Amino acid sequence: MPLARRRSLLLLLALALSVPAVAQAAGPVAAPLTHTATTRLAGAAFPPLPACDYQDLQTRFGKVRAWRRTMVDTNLRVGAGYKPFDLVSVAQAGIGGSGQVRRVVIDDLRAMAWAAKKAGKGIAVRSAYRSYSQQIAVFNGWVAREGYQQALLFSARPGHSEHQLGTTVDFRSASSATAPWDYSDWGTSPSGRWMQDTAWKYGWIMSYPKGMTKQTCYGYEPWHWRYVGRPLAQEVHRSGLTLRKFLWRRFESR
């Protein structure tokens, strides 16, 4: 048999053998999706979203400039030295509260805060950028308060927090200094509801929505929003996928 023909037969055989494995891999993780924009992400076979283990793997897009694609979860982390070079005060966005975010976040944070205020659902910043060493303190605080296993559900180990990216904010209501996690469900408060309806239009995605813990690895956090920019946020919103699953399929697993 000519070499070229043998090669193509081998290729066919390899393809035939790989089909069941791919179908299986796409099985339970590929939830039914209805939006047409998602079809691209849902239609092809993807490696399954990794389980919520507690590994310490360097994330694939771990450079500050790759911030839109950077996936951090209970397994994947950025380095201890990861620090955005353009942190500025959230006050530059004319929003209440304190903390720092990356300059790239400011314009849309300002626009969103203004729109929320105009709608009578004002928002403020409860917590924004956290360095690796600040995250050590935050995580240890939760461990002391709730125990290690429980802390893992609500707080990230150092290097694994989206707050270290400088693009993530925990919001609260502008009308009250009460921490959003001290509400029974901040997501049903006027400001929280407004955010759920509107924030994606300004480039923000809720990383840990309700009832999705198995996929996101964290409990429901209606206050925790990550900025990915308007075009990508629109795609994530239309996909109906959690941000973790979206980033995995679109970037990390490719």
Ligand SMILES: [Zn+2]
């Ligand atoms: Zn947060």
